[in-house]
Amino acid sequence: MKEVKLFLGPQHPGMHGNYSVHMYVDGDIIKKANPMPGMLHRGFEKLMERRYWMGNIALIPRICVVEPDINEMVYAMGVEKLAKIEVPERAHWIRMIILELARLAIHLMSFGGIGGPTGLYTASYWSVADRDLILDIFEKITGARVYHMYIVAGGVRKDLPKGIEEEIIKFLDYIETRFPEYEELILKNPIIHARLKDNILLPKEVVHELGVTGIGMRSAFNKANDIRKVKPYARYDQVEFDVPFGPYSDAYTRVSYKLIEMKQSVRIIRQSLEKMPKEGPVRVSYSTGNAIRWTVPSGMVYPVIESSRGEYGYLMVSDGSDKPYRIAVRGASYPQGLLGVEKYLPGHRIDDASIWMATMDVCAPEIDR
Amino acid sequence: MAKDKSVFSPIGAWKYLTKKPVTIPKTLVFDTPREASDNYRGFHINDWDKCVGCGTCAEICPTNAINMIEIPTLEQSKGNKPERPAIDYGRCSFCALCVDICTSDSLSMSKEYIHLSKDADTFYFLPEIDGIHEIEYKDGYVRDEVSELLDLERYKMDEIKHDGRAESFMEIIKGYSKEMAIAEASRCVECGICTFTCPAHMNIPEYIKSVWTENMEEGIDYLYKTNPLSNVCGRVCTHTCESACVIGNRGKPVAIRWLKRYIIDNTPKEDFERVVLSNVSEKINGKVGIIGGGPAGLSCAYYLRTLGYEVDIYEEKPLLGGAVRYGVPEYRLPEESVKEDVEMIRKMGVNFIVNTKVGRDISFDEIKNTHDAVFSGTGNWIPKKLRVKNVDHPDIRFAAKFLQESRDYSRNLGEMPEFEDDLIVIGGGDVSFDVARSLLRLQTIKNGKTNIKFIARKPSQFLACDPEEFEEGTEEGLKFHLDRSPVEILIDDNNKIYGVKVARCTSVMTESGKAKTTCTDETEEIYAKEVFMSVGSDPDFEYFTDEIIDNLEISRNKIKVKEDGQVEGYPWLFAGGDITRGPDIITAVADGHKAAMGIDEYLYNKAKNKN
Numbered sequence: 017m018k019e020v021k022l023f024l025g026p027q028h029p030g031m032h033g034n035y036s037v038h039m040y041v042d043g044d045i046i047k048k049a050n051p052m053p054g055m056l057h058r059g060f061e062k063l064m065e066r067r068y069w070m071g072n073i074a075l076i077p078r079i080c081v082v083e084p085d086i087n088e089m090v091y092a093m094g095v096e097k098l099a100k101i102e103v104p105e106r107a108h109w110i111r112m113i114i115l116e117l118a119r120l121a122i123h124l125m126s127f128g129g130i131g132g133p134t135g136l137y138t139a140s141y142w143s144v145a146d147r148d149l150i151l152d153i154f155e156k157i158t159g160a161r162v163y164h165m166y167i168v169a170g171g172v173r174k175d176l177p178k179g180i181e182e183e184i185i186k187f188l189d190y191i192e193t194r195f196p197e198y199e200e201l202i203l204k205n206p207i208i209h210a211r212l213k214d215n216i217l218l219p220k221e222v223v224h225e226l227g228v229t230g231i232g233m234r235s236a237f238n239k240a241n242d243i244r245k246v247k248p249y250a251r252y253d254q255v256e257f258d259v260p261f262g263p264y265s266d267a268y269t270r271v272s273y274k275l276i277e278m279k280q281s282v283r284i285i286r287q288s289l290e291k292m293p294k295e296g297p298v299r300v301s302y303s304t305g306n307a308i309r310w311t312v313p314s315g316m317v318y319p320v321i322e323s324s325r326g327e328y329g330y331l332m333v334s335d336g337s338d339k340p341y342r343i344a345v346r347g348a349s350y351p352q353g354l355l356g357v358e359k360y361l362p363g364h365r366i367d368d369a370s371i372w373m374a375t376m377d378v379c380a381p382e383i384d385r
Numbered sequence: 386m387a388k389d390k391s392v393f394s395p396i397g398a399w400k401y402l403t404k405k406p407v408t409i410p411k412t413l414v415f416d417t418p419r420e421a422s423d424n425y426r427g428f429h430i431n432d433w434d435k436c437v438g439c440g441t442c443a444e445i446c447p448t449n450a451i452n453m454i455e456i457p458t459l460e461q462s463k464g465n466k467p468e469r470p471a472i473d474y475g476r477c478s479f480c481a482l483c484v485d486i487c488t489s490d491s492l493s494m495s496k497e498y499i500h501l502s503k504d505a506d507t508f509y510f511l512p513e514i515d516g517i518h519e520i521e522y523k524d525g526y527v528r529d530e531v532s533e534l535l536d537l538e539r540y541k542m543d544e545i546k547h548d549g550r551a552e553s554f555m556e557i558i559k560g561y562s563k564e565m566a567i568a569e570a571s572r573c574v575e576c577g578i579c580t581f582t583c584p585a586h587m588n589i590p591e592y593i594k595s596v597w598t599e600n601m602e603e604g605i606d607y608l609y610k611t612n613p614l615s616n617v618c619g620r621v622c623t624h625t626c627e628s629a630c631v632i633g634n635r636g637k638p639v640a641i642r643w644l645k646r647y648i649i650d651n652t653p654k655e656d657f658e659r660v661v662l663s664n665v666s667e668k669i670n671g672k673v674g675i676i677g678g679g680p681a682g683l684s685c686a687y688y689l690r691t692l693g694y695e696v697d698i699y700e701e702k703p704l705l706g707g708a709v710r711y712g713v714p715e716y717r718l719p720e721e722s723v724k725e726d727v728e729m730i731r732k733m734g735v736n737f738i739v740n741t742k743v744g745r746d747i748s749f750d751e752i753k754n755t756h757d758a759v760f761s762g763t764g765n766w767i768p769k770k771l772r773v774k775n776v777d778h779p780d781i782r783f784a785a786k787f788l789q790e791s792r793d794y795s796r797n798l799g800e801m802p803e804f805e806d807d808l809i810v811i812g813g814g815d816v817s818f819d820v821a822r823s824l825l826r827l828q829t830i831k832n833g834k835t836n837i838k839f840i841a842r843k844p845s846q847f848l849a850c851d852p853e854e855f856e857e858g859t860e861e862g863l864k865f866h867l868d869r870s871p872v873e874i875l876i877d878d879n880n881k882i883y884g885v886k887v888a889r890c891t892s893v894m895t896e897s898g899k900a901k902t903t904c905t906d907e908t909e910e911i912y913a914k915e916v917f918m919s920v921g922s923d924p925d926f927e928y929f930t931d932e933i934i935d936n937l938e939i940s941r942n943k944i945k946v947k948e949d950g951q952v953e954g955y956p957w958l959f960a961g962g963d964i965t966r967g968p969d970i971i972t973a974v975a976d977g978h979k980a981a982m983g984i985d986e987y988l989y990n991k992a993k994n995k996n
Contacts, residue, residue, distance in 0.1 A: 067447050068445065068447075069444075070445070070482065071445060071447035071482065072447065072535065073480065073482075074447040074448065074478045074480035074487055075447055075478075080836075096889075123567035145407040152422075153421045155421065155425060156423070156424075157423040158424075158426040159422070159425050159426040159481065159494075159526045160426050160479060163478070163480075165481075171531075173485075173530065173532050174424065174530065174531050174532050175529075176422065177423065200397070218822065252683075271543055276585065296578070297531075299531050299532075301536075303571070304532060304536060304567075304568040304571050304572075305536045305568065305570075305571025305572045305573075306441075306486065306535045306536055306541075306572055306573075306574055306632075307443070307445055307482070307535075307596060308444055308445055308486075308488055308572070308574060308575070309570075309571035309572075309573070311571075312572075315991070319404045
């Protein structure tokens with residue numbers, strides 16, 4: 017039997033981002049898979065070394081397109097750790113609201129995005145339209161829809177605009193009425209069941225071997241290994257929320273966990289709006305002088321947060337100058353997106369390849385950086 | 386789960402039949418675009434009236450989207466560069482850091498966000514007040530105090546507290562600590578607008594950066610490129626740079642003068658000497674005579690030595706330094722500082738010929754005949770007099786002479802000058818404050834109490850002095866009689882002064898902005914036993930030969946010279962300092978520097994034409 021080489025991506029609608037997998041297929045079974053990153057390589061880590069500490073906030077969100085705020089948060093946490101400054105209380109809560117809204121947005125996109133590879137396009141249409149409402153809120157808070165550049169070292173860039181709390185609550189009420197609809201449409205759909213149930217398994221050993229984190233890890237390990245619980249940052253230790261976990265990880269479980277996490281995010285945002293101090297400063301300066309001459313004390317830190325795909329962190333090194341000495345990005349989907357594709361995609365069928373990509377949460381830009 | 390679904394479940398989807406689609410038709414997007422939110426980061430707006438062209442936006446821009454473009458229709462003026470930011474929307478990422486750091490409050494962003502064109506050049510755009518398409522759009526993102534990226538507050542300089550300050554001639558300002566100096570230096574945005582404003586065009590951003598990077602030797606090097614009297618200027622410069630500093634548009638300007646002083650005070654002496662003396666060149670065949678060892682003369686001598694000329698300075702007084710040695714009081718400028726600067730110039734190999742007044746001890750012709758070129762920087766030492774009644778009374782004291790006596794006393798070279806314990810000082814400029822505050826100290830030392838009345842024509846906000854002088858003078862206990870114009874010095878029957886008669890001033894400016902004092906007829910008498918007058922001074926040109934004096938173009942007591950200080954009709958004669966421009970130290974230093982270059986040019990051409 018002769019093998020045929022098929023390209024999945026970078027121009028394939030079932031592919032996540034500008035990423036490509038060269039698949040050698042025999043019939044409809046994938047025999048060998050070569051991940052081909054590099055279409056998105058923009059040299060972030062090097063570019064960051066050539067920009068001021070403050071100037072980097074325009075560059076950093078671009079590492080992950082659909083969930084830019086995690087980058088800003090990690091970067092800000094790193095600088096704060098290096099400079100040993102304490103962020104104002106109100107800023108912590110604002111950051112949590114932003115981060116959870118961002119989690120909602122990306123989960124909506126990937127939860128609805130499962131409609132792409134399975135042919136259930138209604139799901140994608142709905143989720144993208146609902147996500148737009150979150151972008152409207154972001155626009156009101158930060159002044160931009162996608163790349164917010166809002167969470168900066170020392171707090172947030174501007175205080176919340178007046179009356180935004182009501183708008184957020186209005187949106188949360190709306191999205192909560194939508195959750196049953198999504199459940200009906202996606203999780204109870206026979207086609208989804210047929211395609212996702214007991215398919216694309218992620219055993220415990222593989223999680224160990226690759227270093228998968230996030231939903232993949234929790235659904236296989238039966239442990240609530242969520243950094244927001246294990247190693248709380250911002251004010252996650254002061255809000256109540258549950259983390260879904262289980263012992264058996266197939267594609268269906270991983271998709272359904274996203275809906276559960278969305279519901280929890282809504283809970284967190286509601287609590288944050290309640291517990292947040294209504295007044296007070298939202299930013300402190302971490303250095304003297306103007307932004308061109310802000311320096312960060314020398315040192316090395318690894319701040320880490322829970323993104324929608326797992327553990328997301330930067331290794332940040334400063335030599336005390338006005339620019340970072342080295343920043344290395346630990347993309348959450350690096351293990352499964354690069355090593356996992358090569359090793360565990362073979363054996364699946366061609367038509368499951370893009371489902372594999374979607375439910376394993378492969379995000380191309382954070383692999384390429 | 387999936388099996389639970391009933392046959393009728395699709396009916397549930399019928400409710401969506403009545404819902405409107407969320408997609409916006411394309412035609413609507415262009416005709417009536419959705420209004421953006423209130424702080425939307427859209428296209429830039431730049432208010433050209435406010436913009437000073439400092440280029441800080443271009444500096445911070447993470448994508449290098451901003452270029453500073455020279456605008457031919459604009460003129461460079463104090464605190465304003467004829468440049469404006471042009472933004473390349475092919476690169477811009479709309480992060481608004483430029484808006485947050487704008488020093489002049491001119492940049493903001495509008496709510497406009499649609500621009501379509503086949504022509505790529507239209508994406509490169511020079512923002513003005515009316516935005517990219519010149520359509521009225523609401524303001525979007527503006528800076529507030531939270532998103533501020535500048536440091537608007539100056540770091541406090543340590544001073545001796547005012548109670549007890551007036552008991553001695555101790556220097557008031559203590560100087561920055563290292564931490565403070567670095568913090569203050571980090572406020573600078575390196576725009577270079579100060580450099581244009583400085584009469585000597587000092588490399589201010591560069592030496593401030595040297596403070597910030599803790600590279601003192603580099604700092605010294607930058608200072609001495611344009612100013613060999615940095616120690617003096619770090620203390621008593623008129624700092625026009627600070628009034629031009631762009632940080633001053635919205636906050637307090639960077640303390641440029643104190644940073645200069647910090648470099649000088651905190652460089653180890655041997656490093657300092659090594660750096661400065663490394664500029665000295667081999668001696669060449671050329672000799673220049675300099676008349677007057679003040680700032681202009683010293684500066685000219687320094688730069689001529691760096692070019693290799695032999696230099697002689699003729700100074701009438703026993704010590705070099707002119708106005709900074711015999712004018713500025715000790716509490717502003719310690720003797721040590723002047724001494725260091727002068728010593729440095731002596732070490733370079735400049736000949737000082739002191740106690741030699743040209744025209745008395747040596748003739749001008751002799752100097753001319755023994756030197757290839759002559760630079761004259763003799764300054765203003767003849768006091769001006771107000772045109773009031775009895776102003777020629779012999780007991781009236783004048784600033785120049787008194788300050789010399791007081792300065793000599795404070796450096797233990799002379800007796801305490803004589804004065805009464807009830808005085809009037811007439812003036813309003815820096816020098817009059819020097820007189821009044823020196824008298825304060827002398828009175829305190831002598832009697833332990835002070836009584837000095839200060840008369841000036843202008844209200845406090847229009848006084849010609851540094852505002853600090855007024856503040857500190859008030860703290861130290863001067864009694865001010867402002868808005869008062871003297872009309873008569875009161876003399877009693879024994880021909881003794883007993884006060885000044887003043888008229889009340891109503892305005893010090895005409896409507897067109899010209900200086901003109903208008904007074905009412907309402908007068909009052911202020912009594913005191915002695916009157917000091919400090920209302921400016923005039924130059925003395927007696928030492929020139931008669932023939933030169935006849936040919937000099939003198940207008941308002943200033944010699945008219947070419948750009949480099951060359952006197953019209955006498956290519957070998959150069960002049961600078963207070964007798965050509967003025968009236969401050971840094972201008973004199975600049976004149977000396979220019980004249981040194983002019984002399985070099987003249988002698989070089991002369992030598993070339995000979996061969």
